[in-house]
Amino acid sequence: MSYKVALIGAGGITVSHLEALSLMDELQGVAIADISQERAEAAGAQYGLTAYTDYRLMIEREKPDIAVVTLPHFLHKEATLFAAERGCHVMLEKPMALNAAECDEIIEAVGRAGVRLMVGHTQHYIEQNRTAKAIIEEGRLGRLVMINDVRHVPYYRDTRPAWFFEKAKAGGGIFMNLGSHSIDKIQWLTGSRVAQVKAEVSHYGTKGDIEGSGIAWLRTESGITATISQSGYTVVPRNETELIFTGGMLKLLTGQSLWISEDGQYVEVPVKSEEPSFVLQFRDLLRYIEEGVEPSSSMTYSRSVVAAVEAMYRSSETGAEQRL
Numbered sequence: 001m002s003y004k005v006a007l008i009g010a011g012g013i014t015v016s017h018l019e020a021l022s023l024m025d026e027l028q029g030v031a032i033a034d035i036s037q038e039r040a041e042a043a044g045a046q047y048g049l050t051a052y053t054d055y056r057l058m059i060e061r062e063k064p065d066i067a068v069v070t071l072p073h074f075l076h077k078e079a080t081l082f083a084a085e086r087g088c089h090v091m092l093e094k095p096m097a098l099n100a101a102e103c104d105e106i107i108e109a110v111g112r113a114g115v116r117l118m119v120g121h122t123q124h125y126i127e128q129n130r131t132a133k134a135i136i137e138e139g140r141l142g143r144l145v146m147i148n149d150v151r152h153v154p155y156y157r158d159t160r161p162a163w164f165f166e167k168a169k170a171g172g173g174i175f176m177n178l179g180s181h182s183i184d185k186i187q188w189l190t191g192s193r194v195a196q197v198k199a200e201v202s203h204y205g206t207k208g209d210i211e212g213s214g215i216a217w218l219r220t221e222s223g224i225t226a227t228i229s230q231s232g233y234t235v236v237p238r239n240e241t242e243l244i245f246t247g248g249m250l251k252l253l254t255g256q257s258l259w260i261s262e263d264g265q266y267v268e269v270p271v272k273s274e275e276p277s278f279v280l281q282f283r284d285l286l287r288y289i290e291e292g293v294e295p296s297s298s299m300t301y302s303r304s305v306v307a308a309v310e311a312m313y314r315s316s317e318t319g320a321e322q323r324l
């Protein structure tokens with residue numbers, strides 16, 4: 001069976017979805033919509049898709065089986081509801097929506113429409129992360145005790161689209177955008193959701209009204225504690241997740257390498273090479289559509305990521321630990 005796919009949004013991340021589609025016989029990209037006609041047409045010309053500037057018109061005309069939503073966060077809900085109500089399955093970019101209340105509206109609408117939706121939590125499909133998860137589950141390092149996740153990026157770079165700096169459009173700053181990846185990584189690697197959070201964010205950025213840095217402490221339902229430290233100023237970039245076990249350590253540089261220590265020295269772990277992450281992600285959506293196998297980034301899981309980020313903001317505002 002081949003599924004017709006239409007893309008809503010032709011911005012930065014869309015190329016990863018388009019490249020994946022071009023590698024999959026089961027999926028046929030038919031159309032793309034963006035309010036920037038130039039962007040829609042450029043992607044359309046490169047990948048052989050009909051370009052639209054109005055995603056509603058595109059969905060009505062093309063009647064795709066699957067809609068891929070890669071819009072700014074404040075538009076995730078409206079585009080997803082529109083597509084689902086017209087019978088499309090949805091691949092929705094992370095984070096699921098601006099807040100947990102919007103996630104609930106999506107969950108309700110998708111259920112009512114009888115379609116399938118998964119959120120593109122890419123962390124589940126990146127090869128170093130997958131190898132790390134296999135080592136955790138194998139139990140060779142003993143009990144997983146705690147995790148330190150550190151991410152520094154030049155968040156205020158000139159090339160970042162302006163909406164990322166507006167809380168009303170992005171839902172928050174570095175914690176909503178990249179902290180959601182960290183929460184996801186911690187939850188998925190541990191197989192357990194965040195239960196308690198204490199966090200403090202700071203606003204020293206040069207643009208907008210979002211936080212540009214923050215520190216969080218959290219505990220999962222299974223009792224594993226973790227820290228997340230992120231900053232977006234004039235940094236030396238870093239993306240490192242350190243996992244401490246009773247019998248060793250893992251150092252996970254997502255997208256780059258994985259290191260293991262069982263005797264006080266790190267050695268690099270050969271990483272199992274698989275299909276590109278965005279292809280694996282689409283395969284999970286197809287399995288959900290065809291066999292009803294719920295993906296690891298199910299709707300309730302993806303809601304839990306947004307709820308954890310919201311709890312971090314609440315903790316920062318109130319100074320109090322939050323329970324989920």
Ligand SMILES: NC(=O)c1ccc[n+]([C@@H]2O[C@H](COP(=O)([O-])OP(=O)(O)OC[C@H]3O[C@@H](n4cnc5c(N)ncnc54)[C@H](O)[C@@H]3O)[C@@H](O)[C@H]2O)c1
Pocket residue numbers: 008009010011012013014033034035036039053055070071072073075093094095120121122161177
């Ligand atoms: N999985 C990942 O690793 C990853 C990486 C980057 C971004 N993302 C996520 O992908 C999403 C998009 O991020 P991005 O970096 O591609 O942003 P972007 O700003 O580059 O792209 C968004 C696009 O949406 C278009 N748009 C805005 N309003 C529209 C409307 N009403 N109708 C049609 N098009 C409209 C914009 O013109 C723009 O081209 C976000 O949810 C982001 O968090 C995920």
